[in-house]
Amino acid sequence: MTTGVEDLLRSAAPQVLGTLVRRHGQFDACEDAVQEALLAAATQWPVDGVPERPHAWLLTVAGRRLTDEWRSESARRLREVAVVAQEPEVVEPDPGDRVAADHGPDGDDTLRLLFLCCHPALTGPSQVALTLRAVGGLTTAEIAAAFLVPEATMAQRISRGKQRIRSAGARFTMPPPDERPARLAAVLQVLYLVFNEGYTASAGADLQRTDLTAEAIRLARELHRLTPDEGEPAGLLALMLLTDARRAARTGPDGALVPLGEQDRTRWDRAMIDEGVALVTDGLARWPAGPYLIQAAIAAVHDEAARAEDTDWRQIVALYRLLGRIEDNPMVTLNRAVAVAMAEGAQAGLEVLEPLRSDDRTADHHRLHAVHAHLLEMAGERDEARAAYRRAARLTTSLPERRHLESRAAALG
Amino acid sequence: MLLIHNRPGFVDDLTEEERTALFADVDRIMGELTRSGEFVGGQALADPSTARTVRGVDGRPAVTDGPFAESKEQFAGYVEVDCESVERAVEIAASWPDVRFGGAMEVRAVMHDGGAEM
Secondary structure (H helix, E strand, O other), X not given: XXXXXXXXXXXXXXXXXXXXXXXXXXXXXXXHHHHHHHHHHHHHHHHHOOOOXXXXXXXXXXXXXXXXXXXXXXXXXXXHHOOOOOOOOOOOOOOOOOOOOOOOHHHHHHHHHHHHHOOOOOOHHHHHHHHHHHHOOXXXXXXXXXXXXXXXXXXXXXXXXXXXXXXXXXXXXXXXXOOHHHHHHHHHHHHHHHHHHHHHHOOOOOOOOOOHXXXXXXXXXXXXXXXXXXXXXXXXXXXXXXXXXXXXXXXXXXXXXXXXXXXXHHHOOHHHHHHHHHHHHHHHHHOOOOHHHHHHHHHHHHXXXXXXXXXXXXXXHHHHHHHHHHOOOHHHHHHHHHHHHHHHOHHHHHHHHHHHHHOOOOOOOHHHHHHHHHHHHHOOOHHHHHHHHHHHHHHOOEXXXXXXXXXXXXXXX | OEEEEEOOOHHHHOXXXXXXXXXXXXXXXXXXXXXOOOXXXXXXXXXXXXXXXXXXXXXXXXXXXXXOOOOOOEEEEEEEEOOOOHHHHHHHHHHOXXXXXXXXXXXXXXXXXXXXXX
């Protein structure tokens, strides 16, 4: 499939689905019909050319699939009860149907779909799978390949998610105002999960995997556009841009991970950094700082340092402190320990770290031991640092991280 | 990854009822894991007496038949699941019927290619 067709299909997917659901209800049947229409377009368009009105084409094909489905469904039922058949009404899209991308109910449709796919009745993996298919327009096979599970497994997560939506009685509407913050937080989390899956996988450089990072950025950009009065979607988009800007520099030629402090900063993507920094600056001026805006601000401080030694670590310490007050998360403390060590010396960092070593949530986490090792190395405690690197290497489930940690341990003799 | 260890031939010593219940349990759990979208893959291994073992002897690979030790637990197969927590994986392992008949399930994470820079 050519990239142009692919982009067109992905951006059309939520708009066509939204129109169909508003017209017929039955989210799950409509979603299947749109998926079939997308698959048909993906095989036909590159051969026959893109139709003059692609949205209307997709809507027609999806509408027909839906009608066929209902026909065979009702025919089956009619055979079973042996009553006189009634022809179901054939639903064709109005010729005047326009699906505009930038205004009207269609943008709201995308937002409604995001809220529906990230409904709290769904498990995390089902939220992710359904969001990528219904809103992202990816095929089940692409999503399965991206998450390295069999297609049948991914198909099951999608249909299980739809069942949950149906049994929870969730509607294709905006959540009520009192539920909106929690529902938006769920959408943000799903998009961030997709981003991280793609970003951490880029170290493995497996070309078979759909670029989840780009897809997450595209959806975050869309979410930000649709919620211009909210700070956290802006923060999430900025965080993704400022993180992904470092992608080219984060792995060496042999695929090994390059730590932030040792990356070739000339390889960072300047345009992405500029866009991210502008989003953060504007966001912090307009809204109270939420977790994504703060994390984006931290990424911005890193990205704005021309050399590692120019990093404003005091600023980063202050931001982690702020973040720690908003959410009690040991990983925030862990990151603060690194920043404190850089700003005030290894000993001060080790003091921040100390309580985490007896915290059940982190005592056996590989990152705690990796950070501990790093700070011990800074403090000149080579034997202890080596032991901590080895412990971290045994605890991680990531092959490139294990390789990195083992070589740090070996470098200490 | 859930690694199934059991004593080869233990099924022969079960009553017909116990055997039926054991296979029904496996079918039921596999069905549940498939429907929940947690099942990734799995294989049962043939009896260890049909295996070959390759070992380095004096720096060269040497092939022997077996293992035949029927009194010991052997690796019998695996189930790969993708689930939300280690606790959930342990819960699945605990429901596996071999555990009731003296077998053991080992729950091990699978290494992956992704990674975060430190």
